[in-house]
Amino acid sequence: MRAEPGHLAHLPAHAPRGVWGAVMLAIDNRGAIDWDATEETIARLCATGVDGIYSNGTACEFHCQTEPEFDRLCDLVAAIAGRARLPFQIGISQSNPRVARERLMRVSAFRPAAVQFTLPDWWPPSDDEVMRFVGGLCETAPDMPLVLYNPSHAKRRLTLEGIARLRAAVPSLVGAKLPGGDASWYADMRRELPGFSVFVPGHTLATGFAQGAHGSYSNVACLNPKGAVTWWHMIRTDAAAAAEIETRIQAFLATHILPFRARYDVSDAALDKAMAAAGGWAPLGPRLLWPYRSVPNEEIATLAKAARTAFPEWWQ
Numbered sequence: 001m002r003a004e005p006g007h008l009a010h011l012p013a014h015a016p017r018g019v020w021g022a023v024m025l026a027i028d029n030r031g032a033i034d035w036d037a038t039e040e041t042i043a044r045l046c047a048t049g050v051d052g053i054y055s056n057g058t059a060c061e062f063h064c065q066t067e068p069e070f071d072r073l074c075d076l077v078a079a080i081a082g083r084a085r086l087p088f089q090i091g092i093s094q095s096n097p098r099v100a101r102e103r104l105m106r107v108s109a110f111r112p113a114a115v116q117f118t119l120p121d122w123w124p125p126s127d128d129e130v131m132r133f134v135g136g137l138c139e140t141a142p143d144m145p146l147v148l149y150n151p152s153h154a155k156r157r158l159t160l161e162g163i164a165r166l167r168a169a170v171p172s173l174v175g176a177k178l179p180g181g182d183a184s185w186y187a188d189m190r191r192e193l194p195g196f197s198v199f200v201p202g203h204t205l206a207t208g209f210a211q212g213a214h215g216s217y218s219n220v221a222c223l224n225p226k227g228a229v230t231w232w233h234m235i236r237t238d239a240a241a242a243a244e245i246e247t248r249i250q251a252f253l254a255t256h257i258l259p260f261r262a263r264y265d266v267s268d269a270a271l272d273k274a275m276a277a278a279g280g281w282a283p284l285g286p287r288l289l290w291p292y293r294s295v296p297n298e299e300i301a302t303l304a305k306a307a308r309t310a311f312p313e314w315w316q
């Protein structure tokens, strides 16, 4: 069974939907955060028509930020998104659960639309510990909508049934950011999580939406936020055209992006930032914070050309 085309309408009003753009950090030649360029990047992202922006996902290198950097970035994101009247989410994710809880306490003051969190990560938490952790986040900020970020590289992966149990116990859990799956995964998702916002990877959004997903914290928006927004509109109005674009996106990733993993031994954050640098919509290079490796600068011009050849309509 396919999902109702109107499945977005079945979400509660405050649940996230659509294409959200990742805040990414501009890094200077010495390896420090370039705050001016980062500010400019966030402002440009806000002007692209995305449904919202979020900071401190993987692409934002949350795992490498110090606490003062985290606070400064939250301040910046809240100010710029506020000025643009755009919803924003902040990730409080941290492998140390007590530090994550402290981040949650501090960001509540900025009134984000929701907060994203990963599970405690050094020692994989048991079911009971997961429940205590998420319950504790809810106690810390009872009115804050929570979004679980449980990617495929998380040390503890929850099943859809596990997420449903968590949601039953913690009603402020409104959504999750998940790797998605095949048709049977989506069938399980529709059964287990009705009215719950499920976001899937950017390059699978057309097939994901057709099967009941509600949006994406999107890698396609790293490459070209306006293009990702146009595509999202198409996904809801012209499924055949949207599927054709998805085929092109996946071919582009397979041919031009994923090979960087083996060639340079880089992380997903490095792939996202290489795409952003090639997209050229912001003063952003491919460099990551220490100690992570990046796609070398010399690759960006070739990648930029490949992107414009693959999606000429996005750079007109």
Ligand SMILES: CC(=O)N[C@H]1[C@H]([C@H](O)[C@H](O)CO)O[C@](O)(C(=O)O)C[C@@H]1O
Binding pocket: 022, 056, 057, 058, 059, 060, 151, 152, 177, 178, 179, 180, 199, 200, 201, 202, 203, 216, 217, 218, 219, 220, 222, 268, 272
């Ligand atoms: C393929 C894709 O869209 N990847 C995106 C992922 C996934 O949305 C998430 O891991 C769920 O699979 O989130 C990010 O890492 C993040 O939040 O910074 C950005 C990245 O571009």
